Amino acid sequence: MGDYTISELMVVCLAREIWDGARVLQGLYSPLPMIACLLAKNFHAPNMVYFNTADTIDPQPKEVPFSTAGPALQERAVAYIPLWQTFDLAQQGKLDLIFLGAAQIDKYGNTNLSVIGPYEKPKVRLPAGAASAHLCAIMDTVIWVPRHNPRVMVEKVDFITGQGYLTGGDAREKAGIPKGGPRKVVTNLCVLDFEPKTKAMRLVSVHPGVTLEEVKENTGFDLVIPENVEETVPPSKEELEFIRTIDPKGVRELEFH
Amino acid sequence: MEEKLLGLQEAVSRYIHDGDVVAVGGVGRNRSPMALVREIIRQGKKNLHIVGREKGMDFDMLIGAGCVSKVSFALVSLEEFGLAMNFRRKAEKGEIELDEHACNSLITAIRAAAMGLPFLPLRGMLGSDVLRVNKGLTEIKCPFTGERLVAVKAIKPDVAIIHAHQADKYGNVRLQGSPFEDILKARAADRTIVTVEEIIDHEEIRSNPHLTSIPYIYVTAVAHVPQGAWPASCDSYYDSDRDHIMEYAKAIKTPEGFQAYMEKYVFSGRK
Secondary structure, three states, X not given: OOOOOHHHHHHHHHHHOOOOOOEEEEOOOOHHHHHHHHHXXXXXXXXXXXXXXXXXXXXXXXXXXXXXXXXXXXXXOOEEOOHHHHHHHHHOOOOOXXXXXXXXXXXXXXXXXXXXXXXXXXXXXXXXOOOHHHHOOOOEEEEEEOOOOOOOEEOOOOOOOEOOOOOOOOHHHHHOOOOOEEEEEEEOOEEEEEOOOXXXXXXXXXXXXXXXXXXXXXXXXXXXXXXXXXXXXXOOHHHHHHHHHHOOOOHHHHHHO | OOOOEOOHHHHHHHXXXXXXXXXXXXXXXXXXXXXXXXXXXXXXXXOEEEEEEEEOXXXXXXXXXXXXXXXXXXEEEOHXXXXXXXXXXXXXXXXOEEXXXXXXXXXXXXXHHHOOOOEEEEOOOOOOHHHHHOOOEEEEEOOOOOOXXXXXXXXOOOEEEEEEEEEOOOOOEEOOOOOOOHHHHHHXXXXXXXXXXEEOXXXXXXXXXXXXXXXXXXXXXEEEOOOOOXXXXXXXXXXXXXXXXXXHHHHOOOHHHHHHHHHHHHHOOOO
């Protein structure tokens, strides 16, 4: 890999999912999405609307905070919008994208943030999924995975906290949630999307320095591998400079310790 | 208007009872009512049903101290400092009842209570196992359009506990930063206890009524507790104390470590 960290590459990959004009929500404990939103707004998506868990829109912090609901996300914001009003927008179909995490994610993009093992007698009780169970049903999501390994990338999640494409194909339509779904999965090894018909997870690009074999070995199910798998485009000099200026204390490294 | 200034100890002993449903203000480690949490623990309140969307040290500490029998939540985590281990231990042993929500189903449950309604409809959640396991959520059909929606049962707090920036002695409260659901919680609850960084003059409230976030009609007691959110943040007053939260995160790895922490920071009377 070049002179950038995996966190910086992941920030840039997440930012690329934000188009100009998109209304994007960043949640709690979401350091990479927070920096990605600010990066996108300062580069290719100046008209994106940045909603966050500090209840503000379009803040311009000098430095990103460690807590992604922290006071710095109020600096130079346009207004306070309590999260419940942002959810009102989502229910109207007026929120375009949210970034969500996962303790487990399966081949159809379902995510688990609730329990490892049976629900009533779990082996591990996890923190739960925050907005996932609500928003994954009605809007587009991008999932980020800082540790791509077979314990995280599993054939089937123990519990569906956040809805992906459920059992694949037209399962979302049948479940009454025709809109939205996971667009992309950005991991520390690669970028993935979903095959349009089966809705099975498909490789898009492999990060520089990572082999296809490594991706396969670290995934607990068979990925759809297209003929041409590209190499993920690294961050530009300008993007890196922006990330390092807005995050001098290394908030982007929090999930990699 | 009735004067509502009370000491922290008296506010808690008078207005929080064993078995209460308690809505807890703030989000993550921001504007959490930590002084109130510590006082509830010192007074040994029992069987509380605590309610909050994305919570951290406040929930973990109440649970670890044995004050809680039920938790309504969408997330309990110490963010970058890891799992809330008291929550995890008691949940895995089945010692607390879990009412797992999504952020918006929990907020909707509070909104329903604030509106005086038994439930509200929500769009979303279909296909999630959270809908399957949560007894306060059920699929319904819109009587007008036939759309598949989710009915969210109201969660009616007996009491809301909130840390805010300023209030006058009558309980007119100003939130100067991120409001979170704190205003809704005050409107939904039968009683609301607010700790504040500063007590301000009533005339200041009268001069700028547009700055009043929670009017006195929703407020039961006000306690003047500067640093009352510590080690959580309070917007323009102070940021969260990461070193201290890291100390807490390390302590809670074992029940003994948690006990030692509590002796040092809660029962010794500090903060």
